[in-house]
Structures are given as structure tokens and as C-alpha cells.
Ligand SMILES: Nc1ncnc2c1ncn2[C@@H]1O[C@H](COP(=O)(O)OP(=O)(O)OP(=O)(O)O)[C@@H](O)[C@H]1O
């Protein structure tokens with residue numbers, strides 16, 4: 167009797183581990199993973215090959231005959247990439263930090279404080295979530311460029327992106343899930359709102375908060391249209407804009423373009439590797455994609 | 456340490472009066488218990504003392520200081536929450552030390568106080584652990600430690616034991632009592648468990664529908680309940696209440712009701728004289744009903760048919776109906792009675808309680 171149960175259990179475990187269902191799952195996941203990785207692989211092979219190699223051979227799977235690391239140097243020198251990288255980092259870091267601060271504080275205010283006009287303000291905040299960004303492009307352009315004369319300044323590239331209804335909304339939701347007694351205990355211990363937010367509340371929602379920050383960094387780093395709209399001076403432009411420099415009327419040098427692209431995504435890949443575990447937890451926790 | 460004065464305090468949530476005109480004088484060093492059924496306003500009152508809830512009307516003084524408008528941190532009170540409300544990301548040590556850090560005490564002083572608190576509570580070897588890694592009882596101790604370490608003027612507890620299993624609860628109850636005797640800090644303790652109230656409280660306030668029904672020592676609450684609510688709330692199983700009338704015959708005082716006719720002992724006649732002719736509720740504790748044989752004067756005994764019978768080892772509890780009223784009696788464990796048996800119960804006349812039939816107030 168007992169041994170039958172044990173046997174059944176073992177069989178179940180074995181099926182789970184090696185059974186047909188499991189195999190199909192792995193197969194599908196592997197195919198998907200390959201499909202996602204292929205463009206990256208292509209990017210790398212392209213970035214390392216000789217300029218004329220494409221004339222002879224073609225295809226994403228081909229390994230270059232000779233590895234040309236100097237493509238990276240050449241790509242770097244094609245445009246002022248030092249400046250571009252500085253701009254990209256500066257803008258992404260400042261925007262992300264400011265955005266995290268406004269999201270946390272705004273979310274906290276709506277979750278925990280009571281103030282006059284709160285309901286109306288909350289509805290207004292939610293309302294801005296419904297407006298598609300494209301609709302706002304021209305009004306924003308007029309406000310920033312024509313009224314404030316912020317073209318070719320960091321202000322135009324940073325300030326409009328430091329507050330978003332989405333960030334406030336998300337932080338409010340996760341704050342609301344925290345027990346009210348936490349604040350009451352902290353209050354009795356002598357905590358004010360800001361200290362409570364920073365020392366007690368944010369540590370409870372760290373994965374979500376971090377995820378929000380990383381995503382914001384990605385989005386800001388990828389910003390392109392906005393940069394085109396608000397900058398003319400070369401020393402105000404960013405890495406994503408720099409990539410655009412490799413296609414010209416004369417033709418496109420793919421190996422340099424891909425080399426530069428690789429350099430431009432390197433910081434994001436590094437950042438991802440750094441916070442990978444927290445990120446996965448954060449994304450699965452809030453159901454955010 | 457300090458006295459806590461609650462003067463005519465009310466709290467309204469919209470149109471709901473959660474606490475209505477409560478006045479309490481809690482002595483310095485006293486272990487004071489607020490007990491009452493769910494929704495009677497205990498927590499609300501405690502939170503007003505803590506400063507977590509605004510006071511709609513009235514005044515609260517802690518150590519002669521009016522605290523109505525003081526924020527919680529400046530009231531010098533510490534509160535232990537029902538769910539402990541420990542900071543999940545901090546170790547037990549950091550949890551206990553946090554309030555001291557905010558007060559900018561020196562590292563050395565913090566260390567000293569946390570260690571001595573941990574020693575007192577027997578959690579010295581648990582200080583590195585996070586709340587998640589602690590058992591319920593250990594969390595409870597950390598929560599206590601967080602309160603004790605501040606050396607506040609007043610401790611406020613909101614049902615601190617209700618999340619523990621029965622054994623641990625009894626154990627922690629004894630510890631809390633010992634702790635209070637040692638620290639001699641004024642304590643306000645909220646519970647809906649009358650056993651906790653009776654065992655812990657120097658004095659107990661019974662609350663019902665936002666009002667204090669009676670404030671007294673546990674013995675007095677039991678022996679001299681001020682009204683039918685307190686009479687039936689304190690004591691388990693609750694006091695029996697039978698409708699009757701006070702009557703005078705030939706200079707003697709009787710209480711007469713369905714199937715009974717008891718002469719009131721002379722010691723209480725003068726006390727009850729003013730209420731002659733009035734409808735009353737006669738209160739009888741279950742342990743004050745004794746098994747009797749019918750042969751003695753049957754107007755002095757109550758007849759019931761046993762409906763339910765509980766043998767608890769040290770006693771037998773019988774439930775039956777007497778007319779419209781349910782009667783409960785605690786009998787000696789050696790009594791041989793059976794379900795469906797008809798028995799006669801005789802009260803100890805000198806232990807009867809009398810209440811006004813209309814407003815439920817104790818008479819005399
Ligand atoms: N924040 C609030 N808003 C509205 N009503 C409330 C609020 N807090 C408490 N109440 C109401 O006030 C009344 C008293 O509540 P309170 O929590 O003080 O009762 P309690 O005696 O502590 O009960 P329990 O034993 O269930 O904890 C209840 O009717 C409750 O619904």
C-alpha cells in the first residue's frame with residue numbers, strides 16, 4: 167500500500183521532470199528565445215565584419231571571416247559620441263531620479279494623506295493617463311519651444327518627463343496595499359511623513375519601485391522623437407540620435423551602425439543584469455509589462 | 456509615569472457615535488482594562504489617547520498635560536498593536552531601536568537600552584532576525600520591546616494577545632502582569648476577552664455602545680454589577696435573569712415570579728424597601744443555584760428539564776428552560792443528572808441581584 171503510493175509519487179515527479187508536456191514547453195520556450203536572440207546575434211556579427219563582406223556573403227547566421235574590432239573605434243569617431251553618451255546618461259539619470267521622487271511622493275499623497283481637492287486632483291491625474299502622447303506633442307512643442315524658449319536646453323529634455331500619472335498611480339496602488347498600522351507605529355515612534363516614506367514604506371515596495379526606475383531609465387535612454395524636436399545643437403543630442411548619423415544620402419555603413427548600436431545598448435544591458443532578480447519580482451508582482 | 460484623565464470624551468464618525476461622553480480617571484501606575492463586545496468603541500477610545508484619532512469632543516490629559524492637540528510622538532505613550540505592526544525590513548534589534556534612533560540617542564545608549572529590554576523579554580538571541588523569521592510569540596515580544604524601550608509614561612495595548620494560540624496567550628498574560636508589576640508604568644489595555652480583563656486589570660471599565668457601563672475592580676464587577684449588561688457580560692456562563700416583582704407581606708419582603716416566591720433576607724430589606732411594587736429582574740449566578748429535592752418548599756425552587764449538559768471535569772453545567780427564561784446552573788461534578796431529567800434548583804437567597812426591569816440598573 168505504502169510502496170504503491172511512493173511509486174505513484176515518483177512516477178508523477180518523473181513525468182513532471184521529463185514527461186512529454188515538459189518537453190514541449192521547453193521546445194516552445196527555446197524557439198521563442200532563439201527568435202529573440204537572433205537579431206542580437208546578427209547585430210554582433212554585423213558589427214564585427216569588414217565593410218565589403220556583405221557583398222560576398224549574406225545572412226544573419228554567418229560568422230565574419232575576420233573580426234574587425236576597429237569598427238567600434240571608427241563608429242565612435244564618426245560622431246561626437248562622448249558628448250552623446252554624457253547627454254544620454256545625464257538626462258536618463260536625472261529624469262529617472264526626479265521621476266521616482268515625484269511618483270513616490272505623489273503616490274504617497276494620494277494613498278495616505280487627506281487634503282482638500284484630493285478627489286478632483288486624483289481624477290485629473292487619472293484623466294491624463296487616457297490622453298495619447300501623440301495628441302500632446304504639438305501643444306507641448308508650443309509650450310516648451312515657443313513660450314519657454316527651452317529648445318536646445320536640458321530643461322526641455324528632462325523636466326516634462328519627471329512627472330507621470332502612471333508613476334503616481336502605480337505607487338499609490340502599492341502603498342495602499344501596505345497595512346495602515348505601519349504608519350501609526352512609525353508615527354508613535356516619532357516619524358514624519360517624509361522619513362516614513364523613505365525609511366519604512368519604500369523598503370516594503372522596493373521591487374516595484376526599482377522596476378519603475380529601471381523602466382523609466384530605459385524609456386528615457388530610448389527617447390528619440392523628443393530629442394529631434396527640441397534640439398538643433400549637436401552638443402545637446404543623445405546616443406539614440408547619434409545612431410541616425412550612420413544612414414545618409416550617400417549610403418548606410420551597416421557595420422559601423424551596428425557597432426554604435428551595440429555600444430548604445432550596453433548600459434541598458436548592464437543595468438538589466440545588475441537588477442535582474444528584483445526586476446523579475448517587481449514585474450510579476452504588479453502585473454506590469 | 457502618569458495619570459490619564461479622560462473627560463467627557465466623544466468620537467463621531469459621521470453620524471455614528473463610536474464613543475459617547477466617556478469619563479475615566481486612570482491612576483498613575485495602574486493596569487487599567489477596557490473590555491466590551493465588538494464595536495463598543497474600545498479601540499477608538501484607545502486610539503484617541505494615543506493621538507491616532509482626533510477627539511470630537513472632550514479632553515484627554517496625560518500627566519496633567521492636555522494632549523488633545525499634541526501629535527502622538529509628543530504624548531509620550533507607546534502602543535502595541537493587535538497585528539504588532541513591526542517594520543518588516545528591519546531586524547528585531549532595529550525595530551526596537553528605531554524610536555531611540557529618531558530621538559538621536561547615542562549608539563552606546565541605544566545598545567544598552569535595547570539589550571536590557573531584550574533581556575527582560577527573553578529575546579536576546581533573536582535580535583538579528585527579521586519579523587518574518589520569528590514565531591508569533593517572539594513577534595509579540597519584539598512589539599512589546601519596541602514599546603518598553605522608550606520608557607513611556609503610558610502603555611497602550613490593543614488586544615495584543617488575540618493573535619496567539621490559547622496556551623501562549625495564557626503564558627503571555629502572566630508575563631504581561633509580571634512586567635507591569637516590575638515597570639509600574641500606567642497601562643491601558645483593550646480586550647474583548649473577559650478572562651483577560653479580570654486577570655490583568657487592577658480596575659476594569661466595561662464598555663457598551665460607546666459608553667462606559669461600570670468602572671470597578673474585577674471582584675466588584677462580578678459581585679456588584681451596576682446593570683444587566685455588566686451582569687451578563689462578566690462571568691461565564693452569564694448570569695440568569697428572571698422577571699419578578701417586589702412585594703411586601705406582613706412586614707416581610709418577597710420577590711415573586713413565575714414558579715417562585717422568595718423571601719428576601721432581612722439584611723437587604725432596607726436597601727430594597729423603596730422599590731416595593733416594582734417589576735424587577737432577578738439576577739442569579741449559575742454557581743448560586745443548588746440542586747434540591749422537591750420535598751422542601753417547592754415555591755422556593757425552580758423546576759427545569761435539562762436540555763443540554765456539559766461535563767467539564769471540575770463542574771457540570773446544565774441548561775434548561777424555566778417558563779420563558781433559559782436557566783443555567785453550575786453543579787458539582789459528582790452530581791448524577793442526565794439530559795431530559797427534570798430537576799429542582801434552589802438559589803442562595805443572599806446572593807440574588809436585583810435590577811430595574813425597565814432600565815436594567817441595579818437596585819439598592
Ligand atoms: N475609521 C472609522 N470610520 C468609521 N467608523 C469607524 C471607524 N473606526 C471605528 N468605527 C466604528 O466605530 C465603532 C467602534 O469601533 P471600535 O473599533 O472602537 O470597536 P472595538 O470596541 O474596538 O471593537 P473590536 O472588539 O471589534 O475591536 C464601530 O461601530 C466601528 O464600526
Ligand SMILES: [Mg+2]
Nearest residue numbers: 497498499613
Ligand atoms: Mg478593537
